[in-house]
Structures are given as structure tokens and as C-alpha cells.
Amino acid sequence: SSELTQDPAVSVALGQTVRITCQGDNLRNYYASWSQQKPGQAPVLLIYAQNTRPSGIPDRFSGSRSGNTASLTITGTQAEDEADYYCNSRDNSGNHVVFGGGTKLTVL
Amino acid sequence: QVQLQESGPGLVKPSQTLSLTCTVSGGSIGGGFYWSWIRQHPGKGLEWIGYIYYSGSTYYNPSLESRVIISVDTSKNQFSLKLRYVTAADTAVYYCAREDSSAYSWFDPWGQGILVTVSS
Numbered sequence: 001s002s003e004l005t006q007d008p009a010v011s012v013a014l015g016q017t018v019r020i021t022c023q024g025d026n027l028r029n030y031y032a033s034w035s036q037q038k039p040g041q042a043p044v045l046l047i048y049a050q051n052t053r054p055s056g057i058p059d060r061f062s063g064s065r066s067g068n069t070a071s072l073t074i075t076g077t078q079a080e081d082e083a084d085y086y087c088n089s090r091d092n093s094g095n096h097v098v099f100g101g102g103t104k105l106t107v108l
Numbered sequence: 109q110v111q112l113q114e115s116g117p118g119l120v121k122p123s124q125t126l127s128l129t130c131t132v133s134g135g136s137i138g139g140g141f142y143w144s145w146i147r148q149h150p151g152k153g154l155e156w157i158g159y160i161y162y163s164g165s166t167y168y169n170p171s172l173e174s175r176v177i178i179s180v181d182t183s184k185n186q187f188s189l190k191l192r193y194v195t196a197a198d199t200a201v202y203y204c205a206r207e208d209s210s211a212y213s214w215f216d217p218w219g220q221g222i223l224v225t226v227s228s
Contacts, residue, residue, distance in 0.1 A: 033214035042203055042221050043154065048214030086154050090213045095167045097144070097156040097213050 004032075004087055004100035011106040012077045020072045022087030022100045030089040032070035034063060037084045037102075046085075047072060074105075082107040110135040112204050112219035120198075120226050126191040130204030130219060137180065138162040142207040143187045144215065145178060147200040155200075159207055160187055194226045 004024040012018035022032050031050040035043035045054050047063040050070070060075045070089075074081055087100040116128035130143070137143060142159035149155070158168035160178045168176050172191070180187040191198060201223050205215040 031212055033212065035215065042218040043215070044218070045214055045216035048208070048216075049212045054216060088154075088156070088213060088215070090211060094211065096169065097159070097207070099146075099154040099156060102153040 004089065004098050006085075006087060006100035006103045008101065009104045009106065011108055012074070013108045014079060015076055017073065017075045018077055018105065020074075020085050020103045020105065022070045022072075023068055024089070024098070024100075025068050026089055026092045026098070027065060027068045027070050029092065030094070031065065032063070032087045032089045034061075034070075034072045035086045035088070036081075037086065038082075043086060077105075077107055079107050081105060110206060110217055112206065112217060114202060114204050114219045114222040116222060116224070118223055118225060120194055120224060121228050122195055122226055123193055126189070126194050126198060126202075126224055126226070128189045128202055128204075128222065128224070130187050130189075132185045132187075132206075137182055137185045137187065140209060142209050143178075143180065144205045144207045145189045146203045146205055146215070146218075148203070148221070149197075149200045157189065157191075157202075161209065196226050198224070199226045200224060 034047040037043040051063040062073045064071050085103045111133045113131045120126045144159040145157040160166045175192045177190040201221040203221045205218040
């Protein structure tokens with residue numbers, strides 16, 4: 001199996017840009033997806049196939065990859081973006097799924 | 109628009125079997141997607157449990173594989189989770205979700221989640 005590593009917590013000033021990272025060897029072979037979870041709610045898909053946004057997701061959310069690190073970038077962070085963010089991908093077997101530990105984003 | 113809804117007991121006794129069902133509405137459970145179970149321990153991150161394809165093929169998290177069975181009933185547009193020999197460590201919110209069956213592995217939509225507490 002593989003592991004995905006995320007920083008536990010990140011903070012950003014309102015209106016600024018923040019990057020949330022997800023690191024794992026399997027990311028060299030598989031794209032990461034990103035989900036947002038607000039307290040008491042189910043996760044919501046933000047980004048898939050590295051940098052594709054589902055309908056309804058604002059374009060201030062974007063994804064990228066460099067080597068074994070996937071990134072979620074929020075440009076012009078809004079107060080409502082304060083949430084937990086999770087990356088996931090397939091493991092190196094291609095048959096299982098792994099999640100990162102999650103990053104709690106605080107908007108100052 | 110596809111929607112998923114978990115159902116089942118919110119309280120299970122230790123050593124017994126946790127049984128949950130996910131009902132899919134607004135679309136067919138057949139073809140093109142994996143149907144997944146994911147859980148979240150209180151205050152913790154997401155843990156993938158496993159998924160099933162409409163044909164019945166399954167993959168499970170290796171850490172849970174000895175205790176998990178996921179099944180599908182295409183006639184009812186439902187899939188189910190059974191987790192045997194539960195302990196307090198299995199107390200969590202359990203989500204069902206639709207997963208893309210390509211190499212991309214994205215989950216959308218998710219059910220609202222159901223809290224299952226393991227306690228005597």
C-alpha cells in the first residue's frame with residue numbers, strides 16, 4: 001500500500017493565495033483528487049484528474065502536480081473556504097484507494 | 109442527479125456485525141463506476157474501506173479485508189457493507205460514495221453519512 005502525506009494545518013489571510021500539498025510516491029503514477037469537508041458535512045469533490053473541477057466548483061480552486069507532490073491552490077481565498085481538505089489517489093497496485101490525513105485550512 | 113443515502117443501525121454491540129445499506133437514486137448502479145464505502149473516526153481523517161463494481165468484483169482496504177464484505181443488489185439499486193467482529197475502534201461516520209472506475213479515483217457524490225457507535 002502507499003501513503004499520502006498532508007500538512008495537518010495551514011492558515012491564509014482573507015483574499016490571499018494558499019497552496020495545500022499532498023505527497024506520496026504513488027502520485028508519480030496516479031493523479032490526486034481533492035475534496036473539501038466542512039464541519040458536520042460530507043466531503044465534496046473539488047478537483048479530479050489533477051486539475052478538473054466538477055460543475056459548480058469555483059475557479060479559484062485549481063490542482064497541479066510536480067513529481068510525487070500534488071497541490072491544491074486556492075486563489076483569492078474566501079471565508080467560506082475554511083474547511084478540511086483531503087487528497088486521495090489509487091495506490092501503486094492501482095486497485096486500492098488511499099487518502100491523505102487531511103489539512104485544516106484556517107482563513108484569517 | 110445521482111444521490112446516495114446510507115441506512116442501518118446507529119448502534120452495534122461489540123463482536124457483532126455492522127450492516128449498512130446505500131441506496132442510489134437518480135441513476136443506475138450498473139456500469140462505469142465503483143460503489144464505495146469510506147469511514148471517518150470522530151475528529152479524524154477519511155479511511156477507504158472498499159468498493160464494488162456492479163458485476164460484483166470487490167477490492168478492500170488490506171487493514172480491514174479480513175472483516176469486510178461489500179455486496180451489490182442491482183435490482184434494488186443498492187450496495188451494502190458488512191463489517192464483522194466490531195469493536196469500539198469501529199465507531200465512526202460511515203459514508204457511501206460513487207467512485208470513478210478509471211485511474212483517477214475521485215468520489216462524487218457522497219451520501220450524507222451515518223454515525224455508527226459500537227457499544228454494549
